[in-house]
Amino acid sequence: MGAPFSLDPSATAAFAKLEQDVGAQALHDTAAPVKAVVIGGGTGAPVSIRTLLSLEADTSAVVAMADDGGSTGILREEAGVLPPGDIRKCLVAMAADEGDPLTKAFKYRFSFARNHTLGNLMLSALEESTGSFPEAIDICSRLLNARGRVFPSTLDEVRLCAATWNGCKLDGQAKASHSDSTLYRVWLESAAPVRAYEPALDAIREADFIVLGPGSLFTSILPNLLVPGVIDAIRDSHAATLFVCSLADQQGETRGMTALEHYEALCRHGMEGLVDYMLVHSVDSLHPGDGACDRVGLDARSGQIGVHGEEIRPVRISCDDADRIQSRGTVVMVRDLVDPDRPTWHDPIALRNAFRTVLRLSRTQPRFARDREVERRAADMVKVRTKE
Template sequence: MKSNCQRRKRPRIVVIGGGTGLPVLLKSLRKRDADISAVVTVADDGGSSGVIRDYINVVPPGDIRNCLVALSNLPEFEKKIFQYRFKSEDKFFSGHAIGNLIIAAISEMEDEGIFTAVQLLSEMMKVDGHVYPAAEEALTLNAEFADGTTVAGEAEITHADKMIKRVWVTANDGSEPQAMPEVIQAIEEADQIVLGPGSLFTSILPNLMIKNVGQAVCQTEAEVVYICNIMTQLGETEHFTDADHVRVLNSHLGQNFIDTVLVNTEPVPQDYMDRQKYDEYLYQVKYDFKGLRAQGCRVISDNFLQLRDKGVFHNGDQVVDELMRLTGRPLSWRSDNFN
């Protein structure tokens, strides 16, 4: 018979991705008694992150900032300060989030790289879990399109308006990108690996294209769960089914490594979305459960939809309920320390 300690061991969950979907999931996971590690893309070159990356030569901090806040136990007002973005009339700081500047400052001040800086900041922000940049340096995302042309840079890829065939990442000095040992160890020791939700080619794959990350995910004994996007994305996944998303992931890593796919089956109400505000989202992803099962996937379909602000999002709590079921943890189990 297992001891109380063994039965109540915290499941180790590694979430890999970037963009706006990752912190939504992390916020919901933080309510549960899970040992969370977030592996965050460092190939972003747009917005405030892109400007800081260009001028200070530091890993783009935006996605890292959002993940730190999502897992932070600081009071809400202090987290709001970290997230505050200067207004456009503040010309010198226009568009920059305070947290981005702090991450860049600590990285430069300590002169030990972004990875150490994020760990120091995690302590300051009382982060419950771990936030790991996928690599120690900023990486460039590259793409080859169906017509054989190639382009470098995340922003350029999404604005090329072409069908993407494959993506890969490169380091500025020409060396092969590598993740830090802590990232690989987290993947190797995980009970569950979660991919997404997030942009397929620009948030999830940039992490997996780091060779030792991709190898670790393929070799792990943990269950690999992919949270399929609800909407197709302009310049990335136009007209994709759920099976197409998984097919691209498997193709990039050279094997069928996805074990379970979470698919939202709740229809998005017609004309609900603000198409100007969310102009990158096109149509609801179509279902191809036969195509998913042909790739060896278990399919879990449910209402994971959350409608807010005239946009379409995953309901983080509903998704995490399913993730916790997969780990064997009862849904009633919640952290006593969550505030």
Template structure:
């Protein structure tokens, strides 16, 4: 493991900060990481690897590599707020604009793939990138093989709204106009990255979500070793809900419907706390009941960005909400 990561984790342990593992992908995981890096130096992100669109999809199709985009976003979110961190965060997120083959590619995607080809180890390569960026934590793929998402969708045929159809590919599932009933991964039962399994088992706290529910959050529950780790870990688990339903993928879903879908995909999974934004929950009691069915206590807090219209979490408010949960309930999962 890179020396800066070891040093950061050792320093966090000395301060009594919690060991946190966050799972997800895309913008939702990035928001969570920007919040959590304010609370600990011992932070691990476990990221979905099923993206098949944009720059990631092109690199995946051409080179047969894991899609790097969500991994890049997680690394950018872990960059510090100093000049070094801000600069590198912007650099790896920069996309080329041209009339040629480089158009749309993100610098960070190319950097990650280059290190994968040089080192032959996706975990080691991501630690090299993290060291370069001065990332406040480590980033791991949930699986070492590229995955595809396949969904069962209701209502794609306007003449038969109850007809079930199959939609394949993360990019297509994310924008489907039908109602997603369930998702699965291809290949079925993919192998988990061992370091990701260990990070879940060894954490004080595991944070799942927020993020695109069917394409960023639920896929972690479809990797057998990772699901088993989530079920069996002694870590306390926080499930962070989105502020609003996502157009296409979860359009029309209530907050409690998100929990019901999660329970259907992993019936044996329990969580300790469900965190939701107080200002966007229309029926707190219904959500509280749904949380209780997962074994969880509902925590309502103000975590939305001040503009109120972006549907995004505010990193500082989200950090404060996580911190209150960790501190109030630290007696349940004592920080090592």
């Protein structure tokens, strides 16, 4: 048996890096803060949450409700509760004081108790005692002095199903995330029609800035977009929408997928015409001046992603692929985004600089304050070309 209490130190270290960077400026230049919504789950969404909070954005999170692995899976199956794990991670990211003893305890995982976390157990117990999962979230938000709101995308019991490129069907988020073949499509199954949680839709409609990810494309980001009403809320908003592409392919769901294929998967699941910006790590030497790259916001530094000498396959983008994405109305921003201390994590400082750039571009280019309904009906996409 390992240590009785454990936690993942990576998020704590990433959050500390943001706190130590005292040169940050707020996203807003008026009295009203930017209203930002992060859509995702897993370990990626908390990075965007904490990054936005460091910019003094009014931040909310809409979180997937399809997780069925680990502690969350046990609680779903044996206690009949809604999945608490991704909600717990986002609540911790919202906490006002990362060093507060209760915040730290909320993350503790108990090896002697089937590897449950205290936060998962608290959310599940409060859901049972109050009869309301949103009320359980609100109580934990107050306990952690959360600086933003966390919303489940749905309160219905859903199961994520997936189809691979070679035609296999997988039932459940845990199985899908560990697929032997690259995923092609995902969908939600439920005993009754799935309904969106209305406060989550309200937050999306009222947002100035919507961030998809980072995180697992098929099992953290897309499950939110599969809930009826969520994509319509994005379309109805006046927000600039940013997709933060993963740094490396995941040896299950996105094995071997390029950045273009990540983008196409989003579009295949209803986001065609709704992604204003896409942020990609610069894994290859894209040289300004050779075709599409002079129209891409480019940081020319590049390199392999590796951990302790072990190479991890990065998500790649070529100049041709960047041009193909931009021809569909999405500005591609390529940056060096890897955290040098945690090579499979986004560097929160680089992420923050990119967020600031997106907000600046969206304000100076009126074409991004789009009428979503008009754009949805448009026959042809406007080719967007921009220089950083």
